[in-house]
Amino acid sequence: xxxxxxxxxxxxxAVLGVYAIAGLLINTGxxxxxxxxxxxxxxxxxxxxxxxNLITGFTGQFSLGHAAFMSIGAYAAGIxxxxxDQPFWVGIAGAALFAAFAGIVIGIPTLRLKGDYxxxxxxxxxxxxxxxxxxxxxxxxxxxxNDIPRYxxxxxxxxxxxxxxxxxxxxxxxxxxxxCIAIGEDEIAAEAMGVNTxxxxxxxxxxxxxxxxxxxxxxxxxxxxxxxxxxxxxxxxDILVIVVFGGMxxxxxxxxxxxxxxxISLFLQxxxxxxxxxxxxxxxxxxxxxxxxxxxxxxxxxxxxxGVLYANHQGK
Amino acid sequence: MEQxxxxxxxxxxxxxxxxxxxxxxxxxYGIIKLINFAHGDIYMIGAxxxxxxxxxxxxxxFPALIISMLLCALLGVLIEKVAYKPVRNxxxxxxxxxxxxVSLFLEYxxxxxxxxxxRTFPELLPxxxxxxxxxxxxxxIKNIYIIFVTISLMLxxxxxxxxxxxxxxxxxxxxxRDAAQLMGIDMNKTISYTFAIGSxxxxxxxxxxxxxxxxxxxxxxxxxGLKAFVAAVIGGIGVIPGAVLGGFFLGMTETMVSAFGGSLxxxxxxxxxxxxxLLAKPNGLLGRNIKEKV
Numbered sequence: 085x086x087x088x089x090x091x092x093x094x095x096x097x098a099v100l101g102v103y104a105i106a107g108l109l110i111n112t113g114x115x116x117x118x119x120x121x122x123x124x125x126x127x128x129x130x131x132x133x134x135x136x137n138l139i140t141g142f143t144g145q146f147s148l149g150h151a152a153f154m155s156i157g158a159y160a161a162g163i164x165x166x167x168x169d170q171p172f173w174v175g176i177a178g179a180a181l182f183a184a185f186a187g188i189v190i191g192i193p194t195l196r197l198k199g200d201y202x203x204x205x206x207x208x209x210x211x212x213x214x215x216x217x218x219x220x221x222x223x224x225x226x227x228x229x230n231d232i233p234r235y236x237x238x239x240x241x242x243x244x245x246x247x248x249x250x251x252x253x254x255x256x257x258x259x260x261x262x263x264c265i266a267i268g269e270d271e272i273a274a275e276a277m278g279v280n281t282x283x284x285x286x287x288x289x290x291x292x293x294x295x296x297x298x299x300x301x302x303x304x305x306x307x308x309x310x311x312x313x314x315x316x317x318x319x320x321x322d323i324l325v326i327v328v329f330g331g332m333x334x335x336x337x338x339x340x341x342x343x344x345x346x347x348i349s350l351f352l353q354x355x356x357x358x359x360x361x362x363x364x365x366x367x368x369x370x371x372x373x374x375x376x377x378x379x380x381x382x383x384x385x386x387x388x389x390x391g392v393l394y395a396n397h398q399g400k
Numbered sequence: 401m402e403q404x405x406x407x408x409x410x411x412x413x414x415x416x417x418x419x420x421x422x423x424x425x426x427x428x429y430g431i432i433k434l435i436n437f438a439h440g441d442i443y444m445i446g447a448x449x450x451x452x453x454x455x456x457x458x459x460x461x462f463p464a465l466i467i468s469m470l471l472c473a474l475l476g477v478l479i480e481k482v483a484y485k486p487v488r489n490x491x492x493x494x495x496x497x498x499x500x501x502v503s504l505f506l507e508y509x510x511x512x513x514x515x516x517x518x519r520t521f522p523e524l525l526p527x528x529x530x531x532x533x534x535x536x537x538x539x540x541i542k543n544i545y546i547i548f549v550t551i552s553l554m555l556x557x558x559x560x561x562x563x564x565x566x567x568x569x570x571x572x573x574x575x576x577r578d579a580a581q582l583m584g585i586d587m588n589k590t591i592s593y594t595f596a597i598g599s600x601x602x603x604x605x606x607x608x609x610x611x612x613x614x615x616x617x618x619x620x621x622x623x624x625g626l627k628a629f630v631a632a633v634i635g636g637i638g639v640i641p642g643a644v645l646g647g648f649f650l651g652m653t654e655t656m657v658s659a660f661g662g663s664l665x666x667x668x669x670x671x672x673x674x675x676x677x678l679l680a681k682p683n684g685l686l687g688r689n690i691k692e693k694v
Contacts, residue, residue, distance in 0.1 A: 146493065193679055199492065200435060204633055205678050208671035211626075215668040317626070321500055328497055360508035367501035372486045375494035 103242050110238050120238070124306050126346045127241045128299045131248045133326040133338035135295035138252050140324070141332035142261070143288040144268030145195065146203040149210030150323045152190075153293040155315030156213065157183040157300025159223055162232045162310050172235035176244070176301045183297025184290050186213075191289035195282065198271075210320055217312030228311035229304075236306035244302060248295045253335050255291065264288045268333070329370055330377050337379030344378075406538070407659040408652075413543045413612065415651025416550035420605035421628030422635070422643035423557065424476075424598030430574040430638035431594045432488065437499040438479060440625015441506035442599045446472045446606025447521075447616045448514065454522050461524040465549065465607045469600040476599025477592045485588075503625075511618040518617040521610040546608050553604060554644060557597065561640065566593050574638065623667075627654075630674045636684025645686060 106123075109115045115123070136150045157179035165175040194205040218226045255261045263284045266274040275281050304310055322345075330341025348366065352359040370377075421443055428436045449468040453459040459467070479502055487498045525545055529538040561567035569590045572580040581587055609624070610616050631650040635642025650670055657666045677685060 140493075194675070197678055197682055200433075200637075201633070201678055201682055203435075203496075204629075205675050207626075208630070208674045211671045212668045215665060219664050321497075324493075325497060328493055332493070357512055358508075360504055361512060364501040364504035364508065368483065368498060368505070371490070371494045371498045371501065375487065375490040 099246055103239075103246075106242070107238055122346060122350055123238075124236060124241055124302070126343055127245045128303050129323070129326060129342035129346055130245050130339050131295055131299040131302070132323045133330065133342045134248055134252050134335055135292040135299070136323050137327045137330075137333065137335060137338045138255070138264070138295075139288050139292040141327055141334070141338075142256055142268050143264040143285060144271070145285055145289065146199060147206045147289070147292075148203045148317070148320050148324065149190070149206035149208075149213075150292070150296055151315040151317075151319035152206075152210035152213040153183040153186060153296035154300040154303065154319070155217065155310075155312065156186045156293075157297025158304040158310050158315070159217065159229065159300075160297065161301035162229045162304040163223065165235065165305060166229065166232045172240065172305060175235070175305065176240075176298055179301035179304075180294045180297040183300065184294035187290040187293025188286060191286040191293075195285045195289060207317065207320070210315075210317065214312045214316055217315075224310075226312070228309055230309055232304050232308050232310065234305060234308060236302050241302060244298055248298065249335060249339065252291070252295070256335070260284065260287065265333075325367060328375075328377055331379035332377065334377070334379040337377055340378060403659065407655050409539055409543050411652035411655035412648065413546045413651075414655055415648035416546055417605050417609055417612075417624070417647075418628045418631045418651050419644045419647025420550055420553065420601045420608070421624060422632040422647045423554075423640065424602045425629050425632040426635070426637055426640060426643040427570070427594050427598045429632070430640075431570065431591055432484070433492070434484065434495050434499060435629065436484075436598075437496070437625070438483075438502040438506055439598070439602055440621035440623075440628065441503050441510075442472055442476055442479075442621075443602040443606045443609075443624065444616070444618060444621030445475060445506065445510065446603030447610040447620065448510065448606075449603065450607035450610050451519060451521055451616055454524055461545075461611065464524070465604055468607050469603045472603025472606070473596040473600040476595040476602075479599075480591060480595040507618055507621070514618060516618060518615050521614045521616060523614075524611050542612050546612060549604065549608060553601060557601070557640070560597065566590070570594055627667075627670060630670055633684055634674055634677050636687025639684065639686045639688070642684055642686035646684070 106115070110120060132150060132154060136147065139145050139147050139150075160182040161175035161179040164170045164178045165172060170178075190206070190209050194202060194209065197205050217223065223229050256265065263274070263279045264287070266277065266279055267281050267284055271281055326341045326345055327338055329345060330337030330339070349359075349363065352362055355362065421439065424439050424442075425436060428434060428439070446468045449471050450464045453464040453467055454461075483498055483502045484495070487495045490498075525542050528541040530541070531538055561570065569580065569585045570593065572583065572585055573587065573590045577587070580590075606616075606621075609620075627650060628647065631646035632643045633646070634649060635644070635646025637643075650673075653673060654666045654670060657663070657669045662669065681687065
């Protein structure tokens with residue numbers, strides 16, 4: 085297949101076009117700093133959701149600790165740019181590599197577990213990472229890491245998001261990606277077909293962590309300030325909610341889900357006291373009326389198999 | 401040695417609270433395979449009911465405990481009927497997110513009504529301390545109450561599960577749902593009973609914690625909820641003696657870690673133990689090993 089066929093060229097033009105138009109609007113001040121702040125949050129959420137979708141949606145590994153990889157990336161970038169005065173690209177690369185390394189270290193032992201047990205183990209690891217962060221003086225402990233330079237610009241944000249989406253959707257279409265999808269569909273069948281399940285599960289986990297690290301770097305270098313508490317259990321749940329809301333195993337869904345949920349929470353800021361109550365009701369209604377998410381594929385086994393909640397132990 | 405005895409007493413008290421909450425997690429998981437994240441919040445609401453009864457209506461300790469347990473049981477059944485029944489046939493992940501949404505709803509709904517500030521629980525039990533074996537280690541009367549209440553509730557639970565018809569149907573459903581239904585067991589009723597019993601135990605734990613630590617707030621259920629859940633998993637989720645063992649084990653470890661200078665890391669230690677146990681015995685300490693069928 086030619087690299088510059090009609091479809092690829094058109095989508096490349098569309099990507100560059102959106103970049104140029106939004107960049108123009110920001111430069112002319114049409115998009116003010118408040119809207120831009122929300123655009124940054126949406127971008128970070130897209131990276132997080134797409135990368136978690138690779139782990140949970142496609143490979144079927146139920147992770148409740150994605151925020152931990154984001155925090156590792158954020159702190160790595162914070163240390164590299166604020167304490168060691170490195171340029172931003174070093175910060176992003178360092179963040180991604182550190183998070184990916186953590187992904188390997190956490191993934192190899194825990195990915196032997198399945199379903200709910202894996203979810204609990206990843207949750208446990210995320211809490212441990214948070215507690216270590218709270219008690220490490222070098223990175224500010226509970227008071228947080230301050231004075232991180234603001235390097236995250238529209239250009240960095242946009243190309244990081246585009247690169248994440250492009251790389252993960254191409255990975256899914258590759259030989260290795262198909263092995264991951266096979267594991268997500270049925271692990272035993274995949275193993276019987278000769279897929280090295282451990283290798284591909286760790287690979288998906290590491291790749292997901294890698295991109296979550298990038299999201300962390302963008303976050304650190306936009307908000308000046310990091311606190312271990314902001315990467316707790318609730319953050320992991322927020323990311324998971326985006327993935328499920330958008331549709332498991334749908335990259336488009338994750339992008340739309342990230343945008344929609346960010347806009348919803350933006351509107352809810354008008355009623356600070358009832359914000360979380362309304363959010364929980366929305367969450368509940370989505371799960372009852374559209375559990376497969378907005379772009380969920382009904383063809384995936386994850387959704388087709390009814391009565392999974394009651395099925396015997398080892399299911400998903 | 402004295403410090404060790406003292407910490408042992410504290411550890412047993414904390415452990416019995418964890419065990420009471422963990423029992424509810426384990427029973428619900430055993431029946432519908434759902435991690436009921438709202439369970440920790442039922443415990444919080446139990447504490448608030450106890451607080452309202454004792455400070456506004458001036459009810460004594462035991463009546464408050466029993467009323468709180470009954471109301472929590474009702475709340476548990478209500479949550480199951482309203483929130484979990486519609487997603488019973490959905491995927492695991494949808495059910496889990498529903499549970500989280502219920503948990504958020506209870507936490508922040510409660511915060512809206514009772515405000516976020518910490519409240520002081522009235523002194524219900526006599527403030528008497530007994531020295532253990534003439535050493536300087538003391539046994540607070542509250543410790544005795546906690547341990548006594550916990551053990552009696554566990555005995556009642558044991559009786560309900562192994563000697564009554566409700567218990568028998570609960571065991572049958574958790575063993576094989578379809579076969580149980582074929583034998584004429586009413587699924588909905590059994591699930592409701594499970595939620596009622598589990599939530600009543602959480603409510604009791606809430607009142608006990610209120611009287612022991614004297615302070616309650618709307619988010620008090622989050623961390624003990626997670627810890628109790630960890631305890632249930634350590635013991636083997638779905639296994640009732642496992643929840644008790646896991647609860648006491650976690651309570652003891654946590655008190656010992658704090659006593660020997662690691663109080664900042666006590667939560668991390670709990671999770672580290674969880675991961676080690678899961679890696680060595682993926683079904684928990686007392687969990688049955690289930691063969692995977694293709």
